[in-house]
Amino acid sequence: MTFQQIFGKPPETQASAPGRVNLLGEHTDYNDGFVLPTAIPQNTTVQLGFSSDDKHHIYSENLQEQISILDVEHPPSGFASYIFGCIEVLKKAGYTIPPLALYVNSSVPMGSGLSSSAALEVASLRAIRQLLNLPIDDVEIAQLSQQAEIHYAGVQCGIMDQMASSLADTEHILFLDTRTLERRVMPLPTGAEIIVMDSGVPRTLASSGYNQRRAECEEAARLLGVKALRDVTDVKLTETLPEPLNRRARHVVTENNRVLEVLQGVTPERFGQLMNASHASLRDDYEVSVPALDTLVEILQNTAGVFGARLTGAGFGGACVALVASGKVDARFAAHVLEQYSQSGYTGRVLVPSLGLNDAA
Ligand code: GLA
Numbered sequence: 543m544t545f546q547q548i549f550g551k552p553p554e555t556q557a558s559a560p561g562r563v564n565l566l567g568e569h570t571d572y573n574d575g576f577v578l579p580t581a582i583p584q585n586t587t588v589q590l591g592f593s594s595d596d597k598h599h600i601y602s603e604n605l606q607e608q609i610s611i612l613d614v615e616h617p618p619s620g621f622a623s624y625i626f627g628c629i630e631v632l633k634k635a636g637y638t639i640p641p642l643a644l645y646v647n648s649s650v651p652m653g654s655g656l657s658s659s660a661a662l663e664v665a666s667l668r669a670i671r672q673l674l675n676l677p678i679d680d681v682e683i684a685q686l687s688q689q690a691e692i693h694y695a696g697v698q699c700g701i702m703d704q705m706a707s708s709l710a711d712t713e714h715i716l717f718l719d720t721r722t723l724e725r726r727v728m729p730l731p732t733g734a735e736i737i738v739m740d741s742g743v744p745r746t747l748a749s750s751g752y753n754q755r756r757a758e759c760e761e762a763a764r765l766l767g768v769k770a771l772r773d774v775t776d777v778k779l780t781e782t783l784p785e786p787l788n789r790r791a792r793h794v795v796t797e798n799n800r801v802l803e804v805l806q807g808v809t810p811e812r813f814g815q816l817m818n819a820s821h822a823s824l825r826d827d828y829e830v831s832v833p834a835l836d837t838l839v840e841i842l843q844n845t846a847g848v849f850g851a852r853l854t855g856a857g858f859g860g861a862c863v864a865l866v867a868s869g870k871v872d873a874r875f876a877a878h879v880l881e882q883y884s885q886s887g888y889t890g891r892v893l894v895p896s897l898g899l900n901d902a903a
Pocket residue numbers: 564567568569570571572699700701702703855856
């Protein structure tokens with residue numbers, strides 16, 4: 543179905559936004575720390591026009607489902623809640639939003655930790671900005687998207703995903719200081735490319751486990767007498783904390799230091815070592831990995847040409863990312879990794895780059 547078929551007229555405008563993969567700096571953004579995401583080729587497109595009645599209407603091409611938003615007392619659930627959140631944060635920011643008709647189509651895998659929700663929020667806000675000529679810049683788009691997610695989707699997320707979707711491209715990595723929003727666009731290390739693989743294990747307990755980790759970090763910062771864990775650079779200080787706050791804080795402090803090391807300029811070999819160390823820290827100290835992710839990461843780490851690999855995103859299932867020597871990732875490489883992974887009883891798939899392998903899936 544097209545916009546025209548659903549709403550009886552063509553859209554007035556449209557906008558897209560990509561998903562993201564984070565190379566390093568996991569669970570640091572809500573600690574005012576440092577992150578290193580890049581955009582992925584998969585994106586979300588929102589076509590937009592004015593509604594013919596007094597309600598917002600949202601159609602998802604992926605779900606083949608239309609949702610009408612009655613009023614603020616009846617917020618929608620599921621994918622529409624993110625768009626409803628975007629409209630509400632715009633209203634709270636003082637803008638008048640007329641009833642809208644939205645048509646959403648996305649190639650960002652859902653539930654893999656590649657920020658399909660941020661892509662949806664950023665694409666929706668971009669389209670609304672265009673339609674109504676709103677004086678909002680790309681950083682504000684990210685901030686409004688984050689507010690939509692926190693207040694209307696119930697995830698106490700940081701700002702990384704929305705900043706990456708709003709500001710990153712697929713050719714560079716975006717270093718972001720999540721406290722100051724200072725950023726630097728950097729090339730991937732010379733001679734390296736990335737591969738993103740889905741573990742096939744959906745994220746479970748992602749939002750409750752996530753919000754719990756965030757609360758633990760806030761408690762650790764309070765006990766250490768700092769505004770946020772970003773303010774701790776000496777990892778020894780974390781040893782004074784009780785279990786498990788000591789390990790949660792140790793992850794955040796060491797992870798921030800790993801990102802800052804990359805910022806100084808590192809070889810792909812060193813970048814890979816830092817990714818491996820990040821995974822171990824997420825697994826053992828932060829406890830957001832699952833056996834499937836550990837298995838896939840280990841297979842990747844032991845594959846020729848791979849500099850390093852780690853889970854990416856919040857964890858609790860979803861995807862992992864590896865840094866690989868340029869030219870190494872092809873159908874043979876993928877088959878080799880997927881074959882070993884399936885021997886452990888799992889079914890994975892390659893999400894980036896597009897190797898034309900998943901088309902039948
Ligand atoms: C999710 C959140 C981000 C970030 C990551 C973990 O993707 O939305 O803000 O905290 O988890 O690094």
